[in-house]
Structure formats: structure tokens, C-alpha cells
Amino acid sequence: xxxxxxFVVAEFELSQTARRLGFITMTFMLPLFLVFIFFLSHKSAxxxxxxxxxxxxxxxxxxxxxxxxxxxxxxxxxxxxxxxIQDYREDLLNGESIGYLIIQTDYLQTSDIDLIVLxxxxxxxSQSFRSPxxxxxRQRLLADIEGEERRERIFDTVKFKLxxxxxxxxxxxxxxxxxxxxxxxxxxxxLSVTTASTFxxxxxxxxxxxxxxxxLLSTIRxxxxxxxxxxxxxxxxxxxxxxxxxLAAMGLGAIAQRLQIPLEISRIPLDHILxxxxxxxxGFMIFAAFMIGVGALAPNYKDAQQYSSIFIxxxxxxxxxxxxxxxxxxxxxxxFLYYFPLTSPLVLVTRFCLGxxxxxxxxxxxxxxxxxxxxxxxxxxxxxxxxxxxxxxRPSWNEIKRAL
Numbered sequence: 524x525x526x527x528x529x530f531v532v533a534e535f536e537l538s539q540t541a542r543r544l545g546f547i548t549m550t551f552m553l554p555l556f557l558v559f560i561f562f563l564s565h566k567s568a569x570x571x572x573x574x575x576x577x578x579x580x581x582x583x584x585x586x587x588x589x590x591x592x593x594x595x596x597x598x599x600x601x602x603x604x605x606x607x608i609q610d611y612r613e614d615l616l617n618g619e620s621i622g623y624l625i626i627q628t629d630y631l632q633t634s635d636i637d638l639i640v641l642x643x644x645x646x647x648x649s650q651s652f653r654s655p656x657x658x659x660x661r662q663r664l665l666a667d668i669e670g671e672e673r674r675e676r677i678f679d680t681v682k683f684k685l686x687x688x689x690x691x692x693x694x695x696x697x698x699x700x701x702x703x704x705x706x707x708x709x710x711x712x713x714l715s716v717t718t719a720s721t722f723x724x725x726x727x728x729x730x731x732x733x734x735x736x737x738x739l740l741s742t743i744r745x746x747x748x749x750x751x752x753x754x755x756x757x758x759x760x761x762x763x764x765x766x767x768x769x770l771a772a773m774g775l776g777a778i779a780q781r782l783q784i785p786l787e788i789s790r791i792p793l794d795h796i797l798x799x800x801x802x803x804x805x806g807f808m809i810f811a812a813f814m815i816g817v818g819a820l821a822p823n824y825k826d827a828q829q830y831s832s833i834f835i836x837x838x839x840x841x842x843x844x845x846x847x848x849x850x851x852x853x854x855x856x857x858x859f860l861y862y863f864p865l866t867s868p869l870v871l872v873t874r875f876c877l878g879x880x881x882x883x884x885x886x887x888x889x890x891x892x893x894x895x896x897x898x899x900x901x902x903x904x905x906x907x908x909x910x911x912x913x914x915x916x917r918p919s920w921n922e923i924k925r926a927l
Contacts, residue, residue, distance in 0.1 A: 529747050554770045684696070715760050723753070723811050749907060752815070802872050802892070805892050
């Protein structure tokens with residue numbers, strides 16, 4: 524095996540991938556797009572509330588007609604008691620009053636309240652009015668309870684401060700830093716699987732379709748070609764992941780502030796980082812082998828995409844059962860997915876960081892993952908030799924068995 528030829532192929536694949544518009548877009552634009560979406564969702568969630576507060580500061584009121592007789596209102600707040608809507612229709616139409624509430628006579632039994640607003644604000648008002656109206660009604664329903672703090676605790680009853688008890692019986696505050704790597708790894712692994720592996724699949728399929736692979740195999744061995752492609756595209760994936768991690772580290776402070784949890788980069792456990800990086804590399808190798816095998820066996824790129832989706836969907840299966848895994852991190856499902864090759868990288872990182880695994884169980888997990896990595900590379904090489912020179916047809920089962 525010639526390493527010079529391998530690195531020539533790797534350099535070519537890296538340069539070709541780095542020039543792709545899709546690679547550049549995913550590397551730089553995707554994080555910015557996610558930040559933009561996060562900003563929009565935050566603004567959307569707070570826009571109606573902030574607009575309502577602005578209208579209250581301008582002296583505008585929500586009119587309340589209390590038919591139940593259970594409440595008393597003063598004019599110094601955002602709500603104003605009225606006897607009927609007849610005298611206030613004009614105020615509602617010209618915007619002097621924000622809305623009109625009718626507390627029904629059977630409110631205590633049904634909690635029914637009629638809300639009257641302008642037609643073009645109906646759906647938005649049904650959401651934005653809920654919080655201030657609920658707060659106002661609770662305050663008045665609890666007016667007979669003495670003590671402001673007691674009334675406040677009814678509204679804000681529980682705010683957990685999470686602690687854990689160790690095997691030695693010591694109780695200490697839960698360290699949220701052990702969540703950073705699993706969450707970061709989950710996002711990066713999903714993105715790398717759907718981008719870098721797709722580029723590798725596209726490279727093999729396109730070279731097979733346009734018969735460039737015939738020229739390549741006349742000057743280089745198939746094993747050298749595969750190794751060069753994996754190294755080149757793997758390097759591109761590492762560059763991409765490195766940029767994402769850097770951007771995520773820059774935004775860690777804002778995320779921690781948003782979630783109201785203390786997070787510092789320097790306090791993230793080093794062993795978590797090393798396990799995350801190692802699992803990412805091994806996981807990429809497994810999926811790279813799958814993409815090479817699928818790209819070689821499929822008659823064209825379109826069919827290869829359909830076949831590869833099975834592996835991609837399988838890889839993100841832990842995402843759909845993550846709540847079950849976290850509830851019972853040593854349970855049957857978590858252990859099964861820990862050793863299953865498609866799901867092992869994600870579950871391995873999660874269980875290592877959160878599950879207090881024994882050294883033997885960690886070694887067994889990495890051992891099984893390495894075994895499946897070698898097996899997938901071996902199968903990919905066999906399938907590549909079988910299918911890379913087949914055109915417009917799929918290999919039969921007998922041909923696959925003979926290749927193995």
C-alpha cells in the first residue's frame with residue numbers, strides 16, 4: 524500500500540469537498556442560520572408580551588365586566604371595571620381600549636371568560652392576554668390570604684435546585700457541565716453524519732456513474748482509493764466540526780444565561796471531551812464505510828441516497844428514545860443501544876458522561892465499537908471491489924456472498 528498515493532487522493536478529496544457550495548454553506552451559514560432561528564423564536568415568544576406591556580405604560584386598559592360578582596377592581600392597574608360594553612364599543616374600535624373581558628356568572632364552576640377584541644388581533648390576543656389575565660384573577664382570588672410571599676409562592680410554587688447523592692452517601696449540587704459534551708456531541712454527530720457521509724456517498728456514486736473510477740483503479744489499488752477518500756473527507760469533516768465547536772464555545776455563555784445554569788468552558792471534564800472526540804472519529808469511520816459500500820453497490824446516486832437513509836435514520840434513533848435512556852441509563856434499552864453499532868456512538872457518550880460507568884463497561888463499549896468499525900471497513904472494501912465496476916444493475920445475493 525502506497526501512502527503517497529493515499530495522501531494524493533486525500534488531498535484531492537479535501538480540496539474538492541472544501542470547494543463545494545454545500546460544504547461552505549453547512550460550515551458557516553448553518554450555525555448563523557440556527558442563531559437567527561433562535562433569535563426569531565425568542566423575539567416571537569416575547570413580542571406580544573412586550574407590546575402589551577408598552578400599551579399598559581401608555582395608559583391603555585383591558586376592560587372587565589364582572590358578572591360573577593367575585594372580583595373588585597381599581598383603576599390604577601391595567602384592568603378597568605365596567606358595567607357593559609355599550610359605552611365602550613368606540614374605544615375598542617379606535618384602540619383606546621385593548622380588549623374587553625366578560626367574567627361569566629358561573630366562572631367559579633367553569634372558568635369561562637369571553638374575550639372581545641378586534642378581528643385582526645383575535646388569535647394573537649387569545650395568547651398574549653392569557654398571562655396578565657391569569658395573574659390578575661389569581662391575585663384577586665387569593666386576596667384573603669395574608670402575606671405577599673405566601674401569595675407569590677402559589678404562583679411560583681417550585682424551583683428545583685438539583686442535587687445528587689453519590690455511592691459514598693455524599694450529597695452535592697448537580698454539575699451541569701457533564702451535560703455539555705452529550706448535547707454538543709448529539710448536534711455535531713447528527714450534522715456530520717448527514718453532511719460528511721453524504722459527500723463521501725456522492726463522491727463514490729458520481730465516480731462510478733461517470734466511469735472515472737475505471738481510470739483511478741488503473742493507477743491505484745482499491746484499498747488506497749478508499750483510504751484516501753476517508754482521510755480526505757474525514758479531514759474536511761474535522762475542520763467543519765472544529766469550526767462548529769468554536770462557534771458553540773463562543774455562544775456557551777449566552778446559552779447558560781438563557782437556561783439560567785452556571786456553565787464555564789474550563790470546568791467541562793477533560794475525559795468527557797476526549798471520549799466525545801474519540802467516539803466522533805469512530806462513528807464517522809463506521810458511517811464512512813457504510814457510505815462507501817452503499818455507493819459502490821447502488822447502480823446510481825439516487826438509489827444510493829435512498830439506501831443510505833436507512834443508516835442515517837438508524838443513527839439518530841437514540842434521539843427519539845433519549846428520555847427513556849435518561850430515566851433508566853442502565854436499563855435494557857440503553858444497554859442494547861450502547862452496543863448496537865449504528866447507535867453506539869451517541870449512547871456511549873451519553874452513558875459515559877451521565878451514567879457513572881465502570882472502567883470495564885467503558886472498555887467493553889469502545890471494544891465493541893472498534894470491532895464493528897473494522898468489520899464495516901472490511902465489508903466496505905469487499906463491496907467496493909464487487910460493485911465499483913458494475914453499471915446499471917445491482918449485484919445479486921450470490922455475487923455478494925461470493926465477494927464475502
